[in-house]
Amino acid sequence: MTVTVERGARAVAKHQHAGPRRPRTRDSYALFLLPGFLAFLAVIIVPFLMNTGVSFTEWQGIGSPKWTGLANYRELLDDSEFWASFRHSMFMVVAMAAVPTMIGLVLAAALFDYIAKHFGSKWAAVLRACFYLPQVLPIAVAGIVWSWILAPDNGSLNELLKAIGLSSWQQDWLGDPDLALYSVMGVMVWVQIGFPLVVFMAGLQRVDPLLYEAAELDGAGWWRRFWHITLPQIRPEIYVVLTWCTIAALKVFGAVYVLTKGGPGGATDVPSYFSFSTFFEKTQVGYGAAISTVLTVIILLLSLIGLKLQTRAEDAEEGVRA
Amino acid sequence: MTTALRRYPVLVALCIAALFMIVPFLIVAVNAVKSPSEYSANGPLSLPKGFYLDGLKSFWERVDYGQKLFNSVLISGSVAVLAAILSVLNAYAIGIGRIKGRTWVLAFFVLANMLPQEALVYPIYYLSKQVGLYDTRLSVIIVFTVVQAAFGTFLLSSVLGQFPREIIEAARIDGANKWQVLWRIVVPVSRPTIGVLLVFFFIWTWNEFLLPLVMLISNDNQTVSVALGVLQGQRLMDATMTNAAALLGVLPAVVFFIVFQRTLTRGIAAGAVK
Numbered sequence: 066m067t068v069t070v071e072r073g074a075r076a077v078a079k080h081q082h083a084g085p086r087r088p089r090t091r092d093s094y095a096l097f098l099l100p101g102f103l104a105f106l107a108v109i110i111v112p113f114l115m116n117t118g119v120s121f122t123e124w125q126g127i128g129s130p131k132w133t134g135l136a137n138y139r140e141l142l143d144d145s146e147f148w149a150s151f152r153h154s155m156f157m158v159v160a161m162a163a164v165p166t167m168i169g170l171v172l173a174a175a176l177f178d179y180i181a182k183h184f185g186s187k188w189a190a191v192l193r194a195c196f197y198l199p200q201v202l203p204i205a206v207a208g209i210v211w212s213w214i215l216a217p218d219n220g221s222l223n224e225l226l227k228a229i230g231l232s233s234w235q236q237d238w239l240g241d242p243d244l245a246l247y248s249v250m251g252v253m254v255w256v257q258i259g260f261p262l263v264v265f266m267a268g269l270q271r272v273d274p275l276l277y278e279a280a281e282l283d284g285a286g287w288w289r290r291f292w293h294i295t296l297p298q299i300r301p302e303i304y305v306v307l308t309w310c311t312i313a314a315l316k317v318f319g320a321v322y323v324l325t326k327g328g329p330g331g332a333t334d335v336p337s338y339f340s341f342s343t344f345f346e347k348t349q350v351g352y353g354a355a356i357s358t359v360l361t362v363i364i365l366l367l368s369l370i371g372l373k374l375q376t377r378a379e380d381a382e383e384g385v386r387a
Numbered sequence: 388m389t390t391a392l393r394r395y396p397v398l399v400a401l402c403i404a405a406l407f408m409i410v411p412f413l414i415v416a417v418n419a420v421k422s423p424s425e426y427s428a429n430g431p432l433s434l435p436k437g438f439y440l441d442g443l444k445s446f447w448e449r450v451d452y453g454q455k456l457f458n459s460v461l462i463s464g465s466v467a468v469l470a471a472i473l474s475v476l477n478a479y480a481i482g483i484g485r486i487k488g489r490t491w492v493l494a495f496f497v498l499a500n501m502l503p504q505e506a507l508v509y510p511i512y513y514l515s516k517q518v519g520l521y522d523t524r525l526s527v528i529i530v531f532t533v534v535q536a537a538f539g540t541f542l543l544s545s546v547l548g549q550f551p552r553e554i555i556e557a558a559r560i561d562g563a564n565k566w567q568v569l570w571r572i573v574v575p576v577s578r579p580t581i582g583v584l585l586v587f588f589f590i591w592t593w594n595e596f597l598l599p600l601v602m603l604i605s606n607d608n609q610t611v612s613v614a615l616g617v618l619q620g621q622r623l624m625d626a627t628m629t630n631a632a633a634l635l636g637v638l639p640a641v642v643f644f645i646v647f648q649r650t651l652t653r654g655i656a657a658g659a660v661k
């Protein structure tokens with residue numbers, strides 16, 4: 066997604082040098098930007114600045130905010146709930162970015178280089194559709210489905226375990242503080258897999274089939290082709306997916322709200338849910354604003370790193386081609 | 388023959404994995420048409436003996452699901468159209484007009500798109516109360532129009548950056564003004580990309596949860612996602628009702644998916660790596 070910008074900007078920059086332009090007419094195009102700019106100001110920039118401002122105050126949402134400087138941030142440093150929520154975020158990054166990317170890579174390569182080749186592209190398309198389906202589901206609906214499947218009494222998973230004679234494995238999947246986070250992670254892997262798969266399969270279409278044929282003639286097995294052709298060829302896509310999914314993981318809210326509400330006992334609390342409950346349940350608006358400001362800074366930093374890695378990968382790729 | 392035999396295990400393994408992905412949908416569908424007594428007698432894994440639709444019906448009436456569907460369609464549809472228009476206007480200035488400092492303008496939109504909604508939600512809640520937009524569908528439409536337009540702006544800007552100049556120059560020479568060039572030439576030619584954007588904006592907005600949860604508290608304004616999420620949070624429902632709710636939530640998504648499958652998979656790829 067971020068690549069789009071980079072390439073777009075670059076394409077634009079290239080065009081600039083391409084031919085003579087009439088500078089006289091150029092700037093009146095800025096008028097077309099006016100509605101977008103004003104809307105952005107009102108809906109994104111002003112609220113964001115307000116949020117940042119409020120984070121330096123103590124405020125209940127009514128009356129006037131009391132300026133307290135960095136007090137909220139100092140309090141955050143000592144708040145074990147805050148640190149726990151970020152630790153859970155790291156688990157979410159594993160479940161929503163790392164694992165789906167790895168599984169997506171193997172699946173995409175298998176579908177592209179094996180199923181499509183030996184059984185036809187129809188099989189590959191149908192299988193891809195099955196993996197992608199959870200991605201179009203509203204997360205609230207996915208949450209309902211899974212909280213019912215994972216229910217302790219009469220839940221499908223526990224019933225299934227009983228049916229295959231593993232009654233001792235039955236658990237209160239979402240209600241046990243030691244298990245709840247892993248259960249939520251499992252659900253998120255299910256939700257997330259389709260995205261990397263689809264992006265990787267699209268990326269593989271631009272790989273020269275001759276590369277695979279040559280490798281196959283040289284006797285390279287499937288795994289060697291995967292390591293030496295598939296992986297290097299779609300590296301830009303891997304960076305995009307990792308950046309994009311990591312950001313999504315840091316922002317995860319709906320799933321936690323519907324599955325566990327951060328419980329049991331804060332075992333699945335994440336920063337976005339933590340800030341939400343601080344805003345609207347505890348009405349400590351200043352503190353909630355500080356949490357969301359920290360989250361924003363982390364997300365912007367990660368986006369920049371992701372963008373950097375992508376452009377470096379692209380430059381390297383272009384260097385090879387040149 | 389031996390190679391064929393070697394190939395099938397991979398296909399079978401992938402089919403099993405795919406089955407695992409859709410099993411939750413199947414269990415929900417199966418249980419949504421069971422009667423409560425059948426459910427409690429045989430559990431969630433048995434096949435339904437009959438076709439019992441009262442659970443679906445009573446859930447539909449209880450939450451006034453028709454109204455929720457209408458709200459979701461109204462909000463997502465308006466956002467899709469408005470955000471596409473806003474994206475086209477922005478991208479026209481950036482990609483075709485090549486205004487000064489466009490890299491920075493683009494960066495501004497990207498940055499705005501990256502901001503987590505958590506960092507906007509309270510001020511938006513507060514400001515909308517001040518101007519009387521709180522708990523209106525319009526408030527959610529406005530916010531998501533802007534959020535989605537950020538993505539649309541940078542996807543379309545790169546597409547329009549490669550727009551053939553000759554066509555525009557020719558139209559200008561024929562006396563068309565910028566506005567006419569935009570609507571008569573740029574928009575029709577870019578229709579495929581705009582189509583992808585419309586589908587995406589619609590589905591993304593349909594699936595949004597945090598902001599609608601905060602902004603739409605009255606029953607008459609809630610979207611499908613919020614209504615189901617809130618019900619689930621209260622844990623007021625029995626098992627058959629939960630399944631009816633889940634099935635009714637899943638169905639619109641599956642319908643979109645089947646109708647727009649090509650657009651979706653193509654669009655995802657275009658959006659991620661263009």
